[in-house]
Amino acid sequence: MIxxxxxxxxxxxxxxxFGMVRAxxxxxxxxxLSVAQSGSYVLLVAIGFxxxxxxxxxxxxxxxPTTKVTxxxxxxxxxxxxxxxxxxxxxxxxxxxxxxxxxxxxDPDELTSLRG
Amino acid sequence: xxxxxxxxxxxxxxxxxxxxLFALAVFALPDPGGDQHPYRDRAVPAAVSHATANVVSSVxxxxxxxxxxxxxxxxxxxxLGVAALARPAAGEGGRRRVPRExxxxxxxxxxxxxxxxxxxxxxxxxxxxxxxxxxxxxxGVILGxxxxxxxxxxxxxxxxxxxxxxxxxxxxxxxxxxxxxAGVAALLVGGSFLGNVVPTGRLGTLTSSGTVELLSIxxxxxxxxxxxxxLAAFLTQLLELGGVPEADQ
Numbered sequence: 001m002i003x004x005x006x007x008x009x010x011x012x013x014x015x016x017x018f019g020m021v022r023a024x025x026x027x028x029x030x031x032x033l034s035v036a037q038s039g040s041y042v043l044l045v046a047i048g049f050x051x052x053x054x055x056x057x058x059x060x061x062x063x064x065p066t067t068k069v070t071x072x073x074x075x076x077x078x079x080x081x082x083x084x085x086x087x088x089x090x091x092x093x094x095x096x097x098x099x100x101x102x103x104x105x106x107d108p109d110e111l112t113s114l115r116g
Numbered sequence: 117x118x119x120x121x122x123x124x125x126x127x128x129x130x131x132x133x134x135x136x137l138f139a140l141a142v143f144a145l146p147d148p149g150g151d152q153h154p155y156r157d158r159a160v161p162a163a164v165s166h167a168t169a170n171v172v173s174s175v176x177x178x179x180x181x182x183x184x185x186x187x188x189x190x191x192x193x194x195x196l197g198v199a200a201l202a203r204p205a206a207g208e209g210g211r212r213r214v215p216r217e218x219x220x221x222x223x224x225x226x227x228x229x230x231x232x233x234x235x236x237x238x239x240x241x242x243x244x245x246x247x248x249x250x251x252x253x254x255x256g257v258i259l260g261x262x263x264x265x266x267x268x269x270x271x272x273x274x275x276x277x278x279x280x281x282x283x284x285x286x287x288x289x290x291x292x293x294x295x296x297x298a299g300v301a302a303l304l305v306g307g308s309f310l311g312n313v314v315p316t317g318r319l320g321t322l323t324s325s326g327t328v329e330l331l332s333i334x335x336x337x338x339x340x341x342x343x344x345x346x347l348a349a350f351l352t353q354l355l356e357l358g359g360v361p362e363a364d365q
Contacts (some may be wrong), residue, residue: 002149006142014131021127022120048156051149059169059320061246067162072163072171073155079176080187082162083253087194090346094201099355109120 005046013039026096026106037085040077048074074085126172142296167316168325173251177331181310184331187293188338192292195342202349204357217271227269234262236245242336246325256339281348284341291338298331 016036023029048071056072058065065068146152163174176184181266238259245251267275297312306313323329 003142003145004146005148006145007139010135010142011136014135017131018127031226031237046148048153050151050153053251055152056156056163057169057172057247057249058164058171065164065319067157067160068151069156071153071156072159072175072312076175076180079172079253080183083187083191084118085193090198091194094198094349097350098201107289113133 005049006043009039009041009043009046011039012036012042024107024109026099026108027093029108030092030096031102034085037081037088040081044073044074044078044081047071122267129351164319166312166326166328167319168328169247169320170245170249170251172249173245173328173332174325176251176253177245177328177335178312178326181246181299181327181331184335185299185310188292188295188335191338191342192288195288195345198346198349202353204352219269220269222272224269227265231262231269233263234258234265238262238340243322243329245332245336246328247320247322252335253339255332256336257343259336259340260343260347263340264347267351272351275351279348281343281345284344284348287337287341289342291334291336294334294337295331298334302327 002003016032016034016039018033018034020029023032027047050068050070053069056075098104099111103111105111159175159179160171163171163180166174166178168174168178238255240255241250241258242252243256245255262276263279266278302311302313303309310325310327310331312328314330316326317324
């Protein structure tokens with residue numbers, strides 16, 4: 001019964017969203033968004049896991065080709081996920097700089113008017 | 117703050133509902149750790165037939181290379197967006213200055229020792245992407261951040277000297293263009309976009325895996341350049357355009 005691995009992923013996501021709701025600063029809001037996104041890495045890797053199976057890497061230093069390995073597809077998707085998370089974080093941080101420039105604050109509660 | 121409390125209540129309701137629905141969904145899923153992986157059963161023989169030892173790289177650069185093209189385009193567009201958003205605003209350019217920092221000797225020595233090591237590790241991870249865990253994305257990040265050890269060692273002035281930004285901006289476009297060009301070339305030669313048309317060699321050797329290796333190098337160039345351009349945009353903001361407290365200068 002290691003189904004709790006799935007529950008860990010939703011817990012990480014909800015912790016991240018909770019942090020976003022509580023954030024008093026756009027930088028910590030962006031950080032919490034990437035915490036929320038990390039839940040999906042756990043979910044993907046948990047789906048691909050197989051008890052006792054090694055990583056899907058073969059060749060002379062490693063093992064001979066066999067299909068008894070962990071699922072490579074979800075691992076590749078986790079990699080895509082990491083890249084997308086990094087680009088989203090970078091873009092949001094650049095927007096935070098822009099907000100600070102135009103509004104002089106990065107507290108989301110003070111960003112109420114539609115000034116630009 | 118009343119707005120904060122309302123938001124928290126909304127999150128409480130939504131988060132609880134999401135947790136319950138997700139838990140219900142999870143208990144209808146097969147247990148993790150089982151041996152039912154239909155995608156794996158298809159991906160592993162496909163990777164081995166193209167002599168690619170690292171099946172994850174094969175999925176990224178061969179079986180699902182089209183998705184990686186999209187992923188690279190996302191990275192490219194977002195770096196473009198950051199560069200556009202973080203560029204000096206009108207009137208900000210006049211205040212450009214390059215600060216002088218003092219670097220501890222221990223930090224300087226450590227960074228100088230690890231600079232070549234990090235670059236070699238980064239190149240190794242990119243070039244062996246088809247053989248061992250790693251590939252263009254992971255190695256590119258190591259290379260891109262490794263260059264910033266010069267910033268640790270010699271401060272911002274040293275970084276400006278060893279990091280011709282224009283070169284990395286071109287490198288990013290080159291990596292993206294090379295990936296797309298490889299796809300079109302495969303279309304012309306083999307009849308399928310991003311198909312594996314290069315001789316795949318013997319499993320486990322450096323020259324194996326055909327286009328996986330080449331696309332991994334293209335991605336490595338793009339990711340390393342993207343990291344440098346991204347960090348340059350933020351460093352320019354922080355160090356040249358103000359925002360640094362007096363005590364740090």
